[in-house]
Amino acid sequence: MGLSEAPLLFDFEVASSENFTFIPMSVRxxxxxxxxxxxxxxxxxLPLEDRKLLARFPVEDDAEIEPNFDHALFEMLRTHANVEPEWFTPEEDPAWRRTDSVPEGVVRQAGLASLPVPGVAQWADLPPFKRYVLAKLSRKPEANHDFIPAMKEFGAAG
Structure with missing residues (x-):
């Protein structure tokens, strides 16, 4: 699977990324x-065009599909910032991959936002990348301003 023709942005991200000033969910x-x-x-x-290019990489859950994201990022950072990214060990079984329960963070964010919590079946029906986004937006205990727009965009807000 190759690069998409345009950067992968959800509608709720268009304003919040402020023309790639902030890191889009596809890059995260x-x-x-x-x-x-x-x-x-x-x-x-990074130059705007490099940021847009990084947002065009596929968002599949299989790192083997597009192994060049990390190489591209390293090269861009070395060239434009003379730095390298930090490495960490990815979580083996993140909550967003599970389809048998809604992650606690999503339940908490839904409560903070006065939204109904998605049911397990509704959660399981969401594509993996959308589950990732909702879990990522829910990782902190305080309300996230992008959570409600994301829930509405994904059809998970009841």
């Missing part, structure tokens, strides 16, 4: 998938 997914961490400052040191 691939960073987590490959066990790479970059700072917002490092992201912003």
């Amino acid at each position: 997914f691939n960073l987590d998938r490959f066990g790479l961490r970059i700072s917002l400052e490092q992201w912003q040191l």
